[in-house]
Amino acid sequence: MVKRVLVVAGLYLISMTMLAAAKDMSWDGWISDSKCAAKGANAAHAACAKKCIEAGEKPVLVTDKDQKVVGIDNPDAVKGHEGHHVQVTGTMDDGGMIHVAKVTMLKDQGTGKGGAMSDMH
Numbered sequence: 001m002v003k004r005v006l007v008v009a010g011l012y013l014i015s016m017t018m019l020a021a022a023k024d025m026s027w028d029g030w031i032s033d034s035k036c037a038a039k040g041a042n043a044a045h046a047a048c049a050k051k052c053i054e055a056g057e058k059p060v061l062v063t064d065k066d067q068k069v070v071g072i073d074n075p076d077a078v079k080g081h082e083g084h085h086v087q088v089t090g091t092m093d094d095g096g097m098i099h100v101a102k103v104t105m106l107k108d109q110g111t112g113k114g115g116a117m118s119d120m121h
Helices: 002-020 043-054
Strands: 025-033 059-063 069-071 085-092 098-105
Touching (some): 025 043, 025 069
Antiparallel strands (some): 059 069, 085 098
């Protein structure tokens, strides 16, 4: 009897661990830099974002849904996508940072909710 209880409890713990494992999710948004953040959520910001990131600012994703600025914990995954409207797929850690597994360009590169480059600095 005790053996059965232990087996059932073990199976329960294993199943709960599997459910709690991080699952890939996707977010649509603009790759910007941490200095300009949501102001850089447009294609016109590409050169500014690239310059700022090369100067040490961190790349961020500005989500389409709510213009939330989300940090990226593996910045090399988005290198070359500064100022691009993309879909990123990956996992979000407990601190709210995205670990990007995949970047897909979205078709509508000419639209965005941010301001023009002249508004950046």
